[in-house]
Amino acid sequence: MSKPKIALYWCASCGGCEESVVDLAEDILQVAEAVDIVFWPVALDFKYEDIEKMADGEITATLINGAIRLDNQEHAAKLLRKKSRLIIAHGSCAHLGGVVGLANFYERRDILNRAYKEVPTVKNPQGILPEIKTKESGRELNLSGFHKTVKTLDQVIEVDYYLPGCPPTPELIKNAILAILNDELPPKGSVLAEKKALCNTCSRRESKPDKVRIKEFKRLYEIQWDATRCFLDQGIICFGPATRGGCEERCIKANMPCRGCFGPTDNVRDQGAKFLSALASIIDSKDEKELEKIADSIPDPAGLFYRYSLASSILRGKIGTV
Amino acid sequence: MTKQSHHSEIASPSVRNDKEGCFRKGNKAIMSSFEPKIIGFLCNWCSYEGADSCGRARKEYPSNFVVIRVMCSGRIDPQFILEAFKDGADGVMILGCHPGDCHYKEGNFNALRRYTLLKKMLKQFGIEEDRVKLDWVSASEGDKFVRVVSEMVEKVRVMGPLMLIQKKQLKNHREHRGNL
Numbered sequence: 094m095s096k097p098k099i100a101l102y103w104c105a106s107c108g109g110c111e112e113s114v115v116d117l118a119e120d121i122l123q124v125a126e127a128v129d130i131v132f133w134p135v136a137l138d139f140k141y142e143d144i145e146k147m148a149d150g151e152i153t154a155t156l157i158n159g160a161i162r163l164d165n166q167e168h169a170a171k172l173l174r175k176k177s178r179l180i181i182a183h184g185s186c187a188h189l190g191g192v193v194g195l196a197n198f199y200e201r202r203d204i205l206n207r208a209y210k211e212v213p214t215v216k217n218p219q220g221i222l223p224e225i226k227t228k229e230s231g232r233e234l235n236l237s238g239f240h241k242t243v244k245t246l247d248q249v250i251e252v253d254y255y256l257p258g259c260p261p262t263p264e265l266i267k268n269a270i271l272a273i274l275n276d277e278l279p280p281k282g283s284v285l286a287e288k289k290a291l292c293n294t295c296s297r298r299e300s301k302p303d304k305v306r307i308k309e310f311k312r313l314y315e316i317q318w319d320a321t322r323c324f325l326d327q328g329i330i331c332f333g334p335a336t337r338g339g340c341e342e343r344c345i346k347a348n349m350p351c352r353g354c355f356g357p358t359d360n361v362r363d364q365g366a367k368f369l370s371a372l373a374s375i376i377d378s379k380d381e382k383e384l385e386k387i388a389d390s391i392p393d394p395a396g397l398f399y400r401y402s403l404a405s406s407i408l409r410g411k412i413g414t415v
Numbered sequence: 416m417t418k419q420s421h422h423s424e425i426a427s428p429s430v431r432n433d434k435e436g437c438f439r440k441g442n443k444a445i446m447s448s449f450e451p452k453i454i455g456f457l458c459n460w461c462s463y464e465g466a467d468s469c470g471r472a473r474k475e476y477p478s479n480f481v482v483i484r485v486m487c488s489g490r491i492d493p494q495f496i497l498e499a500f501k502d503g504a505d506g507v508m509i510l511g512c513h514p515g516d517c518h519y520k521e522g523n524f525n526a527l528r529r530y531t532l533l534k535k536m537l538k539q540f541g542i543e544e545d546r547v548k549l550d551w552v553s554a555s556e557g558d559k560f561v562r563v564v565s566e567m568v569e570k571v572r573v574m575g576p577l578m579l580i581q582k583k584q585l586k587n588h589r590e591h592r593g594n595l
Contacts (some may be wrong), residue, residue, distance in 0.1 A: 117590070136430060144470045151448075198539065317455040332488060361494075362494055362498075363493075363494045365533040365536075366491070366492070366493040366494045366496075366497055366533075367493075367494065369493050369529065369532055369533060369536060370492055370493050370494075370529055372532070373525070373529040373531070373532045373533075374528060374529070376524050376528050378528075379514065379524045379527070381527065381531070384527065384528060384531040385531055388531050388535050391535075393539070394532060394535055394539065395536045395539035395540060396539070398536065406497075407497040407498055407501050408497055408500070408501060408540050409495065410540075411539070411540050411541045412540060412541035412577070412578075413541060
């Protein structure tokens, strides 16, 4: 019997998710022994045609990382959907839009102008912007179209499972692949990590008082913080209360507060709004003026609360851009 | 009804601005007959009673105001407010007990804390601060209820419609994602 086929693909992402697969270290040999990797642009030389030639549903599972912004990303995602029995959104960008999803606060035109005209390191006196078709020395060159907004993978194709994180831990990836091979998958649509919020498993949980009350939000550069005490109790914004656990507390262990890359828990639709709600409730003030002052100590609330989840949020981005 | 005609107009192709079904604010074709839709979250113990006392006294308030009763203003998750805007509200009001009068002691203060931060955040989404309003209405303040609701409706009428994504797209999105 032939081995199950696995494919990996990347869209709008930084490459960190690919790295997380390589971080399986020796375990990757175990995976490579059990499956055939039929497509992995970052590491193996297969072409789109190889996939097109396959029968529908021939690939057992495809892990796609990155959000969708370009024509070719959408095309590849749709092709892989057709050829795969399972599609797994791999990492925050495919799952929630990720950091690249923050582009939905800006219009398409402004992004292109910024990247190709205004950035100090760019020299573009003729003000040329990328075009889908360009004539150069009598030949026609083609570029992929740049969509109006960033979309999550499940806004473009049907997704069966989600591997959260920026990037997901190698342990979660290994467990997901083993679950596929042993046919022990949870119900469709599940996020393959903890069900509860990070605070539940946090190593600093004991130091969190029953009622956290803070008068002022502090930014990391402003204080020397205690490496053993709950971040929120020290006035440092930490996303633990509104973020899914299962990340092995990588940031907390490095003495940095959580920023929410594992996304919301199962019962929450909009992570940013939920976090706003949690954070506002611990402010120790009842005075309108004082509350406004405290709110002003967060310079960019939307960018902070939606750092990883803007494209998947209720509003999806700024009005007029989405 | 005026409220319904507002929606049938924004769905007509003549005012669509692009292929993704996004609409710009303040479109003149819509402005002329614009009736804002305001969603009001009213706490059960004070403000809903206040609205009731307004009704008992046969006072009138604008029909643009759609009331949702909640047990406490502190129960209002910011997600409800975002959902309201996404589903076509032009403004959202939160009415709760006066400070010190909350049936659950502190719920209205939680509402105030969230509202302060939410207003600031919504500005970054391109939603003007005045489209969300928190106010205190007690059970006996039928007159104040009429006043704050009428003021809100007039304010939003001047601001014009808030239009996000086309309704059909939203429906698909919600079905796919599951509800709150």
